[in-house]
Amino acid sequence: MDDQSRMLQTLAGVNLAGHSVQGGMALPPPPHGHEGADGDGRKQDIGDILHQIMTITDQSLDEAQAKKHALNCHRMKPALFSVLCEIKEKTVTLDAECAPLWINNNRHRRKRQTPNADLQDANFLPHRPFPKMPCNSYGEPTFKQIYGGLSIRGAQEEDPPDPQLMRLDNMLLAEGVSGPEKGGGSAAAAAAAAASGGSSDNSIEHSDYRAKLTQIRQIYHTELEKYEQACNEFTTHVMNLLREQSRTRPISPKEIERMVGIIHRKFSSIQMQLKQSTCEAVMILRSRFLDARRKRRNFSKQATEILNEYFYSHLSNPYPSEEAKEELAKKCSITVSQVSNWFGNKRIRYKKNIGKFQEEANLYAAKTAVTAAHAVAAAVQNNQTNSPTTPNSGSSGSFNLPNSGDMFMNMQSLNGDSYQGSQVGANVQSQVDTLRHVINQTGGYSDGLGGNSLYSPHNLNANGGWQDATTPSSVTSPTEGPGSVHSDTSN
DNA sequence: ATAGATGATTTCGC
DNA sequence: GCGAAATCATCTAT
Numbered sequence: 001m002d003d004q005s006r007m008l009q010t011l012a013g014v015n016l017a018g019h020s021v022q023g024g025m026a027l028p029p030p031p032h033g034h035e036g037a038d039g040d041g042r043k044q045d046i047g048d049i050l051h052q053i054m055t056i057t058d059q060s061l062d063e064a065q066a067k068k069h070a071l072n073c074h075r076m077k078p079a080l081f082s083v084l085c086e087i088k089e090k091t092v093t094l095d096a097e098c099a100p101l102w103i104n105n106n107r108h109r110r111k112r113q114t115p116n117a118d119l120q121d122a123n124f125l126p127h128r129p130f131p132k133m134p135c136n137s138y139g140e141p142t143f144k145q146i147y148g149g150l151s152i153r154g155a156q157e158e159d160p161p162d163p164q165l166m167r168l169d170n171m172l173l174a175e176g177v178s179g180p181e182k183g184g185g186s187a188a189a190a191a192a193a194a195a196s197g198g199s200s201d202n203s204i205e206h207s208d209y210r211a212k213l214t215q216i217r218q219i220y221h222t223e224l225e226k227y228e229q230a231c232n233e234f235t236t237h238v239m240n241l242l243r244e245q246s247r248t249r250p251i252s253p254k255e256i257e258r259m260v261g262i263i264h265r266k267f268s269s270i271q272m273q274l275k276q277s278t279c280e281a282v283m284i285l286r287s288r289f290l291d292a293r294r295k296r297r298n299f300s301k302q303a304t305e306i307l308n309e310y311f312y313s314h315l316s317n318p319y320p321s322e323e324a325k326e327e328l329a330k331k332c333s334i335t336v337s338q339v340s341n342w343f344g345n346k347r348i349r350y351k352k353n354i355g356k357f358q359e360e361a362n363l364y365a366a367k368t369a370v371t372a373a374h375a376v377a378a379a380v381q382n383n384q385t386n387s388p389t390t391p392n393s394g395s396s397g398s399f400n401l402p403n404s405g406d407m408f409m410n411m412q413s414l415n416g417d418s419y420q421g422s423q424v425g426a427n428v429q430s431q432v433d434t435l436r437h438v439i440n441q442t443g444g445y446s447d448g449l450g451g452n453s454l455y456s457p458h459n460l461n462a463n464g465g466w467q468d469a470t471t472p473s474s475v476t477s478p479t480e481g482p483g484s485v486h487s488d489t490s491n
Numbered sequence: 492a493t494a495g496a497t498g499a500t501t502t503c504g505c
Numbered sequence: 506g507c508g509a510a511a512t513c514a515t516c517t518a519t
Contacts, residue, residue, distance in 0.1 A: 254519085296498050296499065298516060299498080300497085337499095338499090342498075342509095344508065345497070348508095349496095352510095
């Protein structure tokens, strides 16, 4: 027998004056049953009412509603109600060990309480065991018990702002999903456009991106609105149920407030899921439209040449300084970070397979050597006719004077392989020799990129890393000038 | 269609 | 914060 029955049983065992009737053990007989010979009509009346209450949960909704209405209108109802309240007051003193059974019974009963069935059946709220029988000032823990599954987590204290929720909110705001409409676009899209160079060929895709983002935004707001509406409706529904229940049992305003709080929290968690999904959608959209990797374009041939020229002419220390990077970026019409990426990739790939890059190295060495030779020729001429200390400023428009020593190294002993001097190599070497001569004469050299490099041999150490470029190779740089200076000293 | 090239990103150590 | 290394994703030549 469930607790309601038990309670009513207790009620049945107590007359209005509070005296025990029938030892409080059994329900009075059904109305059609046998009334005692004393035939107390009032007693029969009470028994009748109690029986109706007892059986009400076993009846269909319509039947029960009709009977409930009849009971509510019954003349004995106020008196019985006050007795019920009295008994409930007394249940405050129930010892703790009664609680589990009582709670369980309550939860069992809840399933049979049709008006509240939706709360349970919707599986809407998480189930959580109660550590102890909770009782309010009315001594009636029914709320938690009736809605046994209702979590009361955080009911007492205000929840601190959820950091995850804050992150989601911030992101949605940053992406222009949750904030005010920004003309269909988002700051993020604009930023991404700017980052990718803002080239015109991106504009179509960006408008596409904006369109999709607007779609997401619309869906998000529609769903949010739906949730809010559902929350309000549900709250109203529950309030109505409580109001109805308050006619048969005492319900404190605090309880109602708590109930509303629980509902709102639950809807908030659903909203959080919506926000999470929206964020995921935006991330996917971003990666699809704005991820630089997806929009990769090879650098122009000219840009690659410029970068390669620098790389092979600084093979001993291919780490351009910040200034050099900026200059390179400018010349190649790419960003500084792209220059950094390029050098990073180049270094690692070169190191991994030097043999493969041999040919390329030779090619650029030759190319640069020719340029250098011209520069040297001009320098020599300058040297003869003008001030001997004036460094050559170069005239090729590329790098003023490449570090030809690297080229020399490249020809001679790349990766320890003896390079069987091609015609190009021989030419380069002679040019380098000339260069060295000039450099020694002029007492220094500064390339236009701030990469001040005297002859500095490239040294891939045993670990595959570039050794300190300022350390000259004893084998390959017999004429190394003193005071070799690198702008790349950060490395 | 495929393999290799290449620019970008991520992870890790310093 | 920078660079090495690994990896991803795309481009390009075949």
